[in-house]
Amino acid sequence: xxxxxxxxxxxxxxxxxxxxxxxxxxxxxxxxxxxxxxxxxxxxxxxxxxxxxxxxxxxxxxxxxxxxxxxxxxxxxxxxxxxxxxxxxxxxxxxxxxxxxxxxxxxxxxxxxxxxxxxxxxxxxxxxxxxxxxxxxxxxxxxxxxxxxxxxxxxxxxxxxxxxxxxxxxxxxxxxxxxxxxxxxxxxxxxxxxxxxxxxxxxxxxxxxxxxxxxxxxxxxxxxxxxxxxxxxxxxxxxxxxxxxxxxxxxxxxxxxxxxxx
Amino acid sequence: xxxxxxxxxxxxxxxxxxxxxxxxxxxxxxxxxxxxxxxxxxxxxxxxxxxxxxxxxxxxxxxxxxxxxxxxxxxxxxxxxxxxxxxxxxxxxxxxxxxxxxxxxxxxxxxxxxxxxxxxxxxxxxxxxxxxxxxxxxxxxxxxxxxxxxxxxxxxxxxxxxxxxxxxxxxxxxxxxxxxxxxxxxxxxxxxxxxxxxxxxxxxxxxxxxxxxxxxxxxxxxxxxxxxxxxxxxxxxxxxxxxxxxxxxxxxxxxxxxxxxxxxxxxxxxxxxxxxxxxxxxxxxxxxxxxxxxxxxxxxxxxxxxxxxxxxxxxxxxxxxxxxxxxxxxxxxxxxxxxxxxxxxxxxxxxxxxxxxxxxxxxxxxxxxxxxxxxxxxxxxxxxxxxxxxxxxxxxxx
Ligand SMILES: Nc1ncnc2c1ncn2[C@@H]1O[C@H](COP(=O)(O)OP(=O)(O)OP(=O)(O)O)[C@@H](O)[C@H]1O
Ligand SMILES: [Mg+2]
Numbered sequence: 001x002x003x004x005x006x007x008x009x010x011x012x013x014x015x016x017x018x019x020x021x022x023x024x025x026x027x028x029x030x031x032x033x034x035x036x037x038x039x040x041x042x043x044x045x046x047x048x049x050x051x052x053x054x055x056x057x058x059x060x061x062x063x064x065x066x067x068x069x070x071x072x073x074x075x076x077x078x079x080x081x082x083x084x085x086x087x088x089x090x091x092x093x094x095x096x097x098x099x100x101x102x103x104x105x106x107x108x109x110x111x112x113x114x115x116x117x118x119x120x121x122x123x124x125x126x127x128x129x130x131x132x133x134x135x136x137x138x139x140x141x142x143x144x145x146x147x148x149x150x151x152x153x154x155x156x157x158x159x160x161x162x163x164x165x166x167x168x169x170x171x172x173x174x175x176x177x178x179x180x181x182x183x184x185x186x187x188x189x190x191x192x193x194x195x196x197x198x199x200x201x202x203x204x205x206x207x208x209x210x211x212x213x214x215x216x217x218x219x220x221x222x223x224x225x226x227x228x229x230x231x232x233x234x235x236x237x238x239x240x241x242x243x244x245x246x247x248x249x250x251x252x253x254x255x256x257x258x259x260x261x262x
Numbered sequence: 263x264x265x266x267x268x269x270x271x272x273x274x275x276x277x278x279x280x281x282x283x284x285x286x287x288x289x290x291x292x293x294x295x296x297x298x299x300x301x302x303x304x305x306x307x308x309x310x311x312x313x314x315x316x317x318x319x320x321x322x323x324x325x326x327x328x329x330x331x332x333x334x335x336x337x338x339x340x341x342x343x344x345x346x347x348x349x350x351x352x353x354x355x356x357x358x359x360x361x362x363x364x365x366x367x368x369x370x371x372x373x374x375x376x377x378x379x380x381x382x383x384x385x386x387x388x389x390x391x392x393x394x395x396x397x398x399x400x401x402x403x404x405x406x407x408x409x410x411x412x413x414x415x416x417x418x419x420x421x422x423x424x425x426x427x428x429x430x431x432x433x434x435x436x437x438x439x440x441x442x443x444x445x446x447x448x449x450x451x452x453x454x455x456x457x458x459x460x461x462x463x464x465x466x467x468x469x470x471x472x473x474x475x476x477x478x479x480x481x482x483x484x485x486x487x488x489x490x491x492x493x494x495x496x497x498x499x500x501x502x503x504x505x506x507x508x509x510x511x512x513x514x515x516x517x518x519x520x521x522x523x524x525x526x527x528x529x530x531x532x533x534x535x536x537x538x539x540x541x542x543x544x545x546x547x548x549x550x551x552x553x554x555x556x557x558x559x560x561x562x563x564x565x566x567x568x569x570x571x572x573x574x575x576x577x578x579x580x581x582x583x584x585x586x587x588x589x590x591x592x593x594x595x596x597x598x599x600x601x602x603x604x605x606x607x608x609x610x611x612x613x614x615x616x617x618x619x620x621x622x623x624x625x626x627x628x629x630x631x632x633x634x635x636x637x638x639x640x641x642x643x644x645x646x647x648x649x650x651x652x653x654x655x656x657x658x659x660x
Contacts, residue, residue: 059573061573062654081577085575085578086575089574090575100570114575116266
């Protein structure tokens with residue numbers, strides 16, 4: 001059963017370093033990572049762990065310093081700028097923390113945008129955008145500008161835009177980060193629904209509660225990737241290393257220390 | 263997709279109407295001045311050349327400069343120049359203010375009583391009509407060589423004079439009196455515009471008649487018309503010899519080859535216009551810098567938008583084209599407006615200065631092509647900047 005699953009995305013020994021003057025700063029270390037078709041994976045890690053760096057590479061906005069990255073059968077590390085652009089256009093749907101809608105355009109025009117670059121004829125563009133706006137529950141807000149929408153509604157427009165080219169994966173970076181809890185939960189529900197309908201989703205977050213909504217959690221810490229099992233072997237439920245964990249002092253011991261201090 | 267890019271560009275330009283207008287204005291000013299100068303220049307130069315070649319040859323102007331030696335040539339003396347090989351004809355103009363009379367019954371003028379007045383009488387031959395303008399005869403005919411040979415009493419009315427005396431009535435065949443002699447009206451002239459408008463107010467008669475019967479005096483200056491195939495130097499020196507013979511002196515007169523004068527005039531006109539066009543080109547350059555400035559501002563304002571578009575799959579070339587299209591729309595629009603304004607200015611100038619207004623399609627193509635090139639050249643830097651934007655940095659920049 002598991003063998004029947006198709007690997008959609010595979011990273012092997014991905015390293016990323018940023019040049020810093022004479023030296024360089026390595027941010028990702030030997031990242032090995034796979035995502036299967038129809039999976040809903042979350043990448044969980046604290047601030048500065050390299051989540052955005054990894055997401056930029058997954059999203060083909062940036063290329064790795066070394067290693068192989070294969071997305072939907074294409075070897076990304078060998079592609080030129082304009083080829084990367086068409087991979088972003090066809091194979092990836094981005095959902096950003098800050099929605100990133102163009103403020104001057106109506107919902108439908110925002111959703112249509114990727115299809116313009118995919119050279120889809122105008123009439124078909126509108127039809128496809130309408131279908132998706134209806135799907136995310138905004139069929140009655142197609143002419144609204146982003147300003148005339150709530151945050152949750154804006155993120156729904158962004159999700160419709162991410163879906164419109166029918167990409168291989170949806171890539172969401174802190175999609176609930178700018179939303180209150182209830183609205184965030186609705187967005188996660190929408191992702192779950194899309195996933196159950198067959199969409200592959202990668203969601204990046206620093207919030208374990210959000211991450212647990214996904215089918216699988218991948219941890220990232222200081223630029224290294226850990227599976228849930230590996231992570232649990234090293235860290236406790238509070239994210240503290242077992243090896244560094246101080247044993248909880250007994251009540252007797254605590255009293256002794258208090259007295260000693262006085 | 264190109265259609266979408268053009269639509270987007272128009273939307274973006276419409277967003278900042280004032281900025282777009284001011285940037286366009288820079289190009290308009292540049293192209294307007296270039297078009298106006300080129301068109302005026304071409305018009306003046308071709309008028310000068312037309313005047314020169316209007317007689318089917320070169321002209322040599324003979325003038326008595328010292329009238330104490332001799333008051334002028336008689337018609338016979340002047341005609342003796344025709345004996346020189348290469349001289350096809352002579353074109354004299356004699357003029358004097360004279361009394362004329364309109365008598366009811368002899369002519370149906372605006373006046374019911376005998377009307378006396380004074381106006382300029384010009385004695386000319388057919389060359390005058392060939393030279394002064396195209397389509398110069400409104401009705402009837404001009405003065406012919408037969409009129410000169412026979413010193414006939416015929417008159418052609420200048421346009422303004424005709425309007426004043428007759429309104430719109432056509433008096434051809436009727437008679438008026440000049441210096442108390444009957445003259446038959448044979449023609450009416452069209453209105454003259456430009457430098458030589460003296461004919462408008464004149465009664466124009468054969469010069470032989472003017473000299474012999476109207477006592478208008480001697481010819482002080484005339485043009486000798488020389489066929490184009492002749493060696494000018496030889497003809498000019500023969501004319502000079504003939505003058506010396508008549509004058510009985512080698513001074514007190516001048517013989518000027520108009521071709522040489524015109525060559526100098528054309529050279530100077532070209533030089534001055536070239537310099538002015540250079541200044542106009544600087545205006546266009548400034549307009550181009552205006553475009554670049556505007557596009558750079560636009561790129562930095564739209565950094566996030568560009569980043570997003572790239573993230574969503576816009577290739578660098580597509581972004582580049584989008585910005586270039588905006589620059590070209592402005593410069594093309596400015597170019598077209600500039601051509602219109604420039605042509606209008608040249609047209610007004612043609613009326614004021616008095617040359618034939620001619621507008622060449624190649625000038626339009628050249629100007630629009632030129633301004634589009636300016637748009638492309640000055641648009642390329644901002645467009646490249648936009649195309650090279652790193653989407654990661656651009657999306658962060660908010
Ligand atoms: N362009 C860059 N040049 C140099 N260093 C960078 C660059 N981008 C990121 N870094 C560094 O890489 C490390 C990881 O950054 P990254 O943005 O991937 O973290 P993150 O997990 O997304 O954090 P957060 O949750 O705060 O967004 C940081 O130490 C950061 O300073
Ligand atoms: Mg981040």
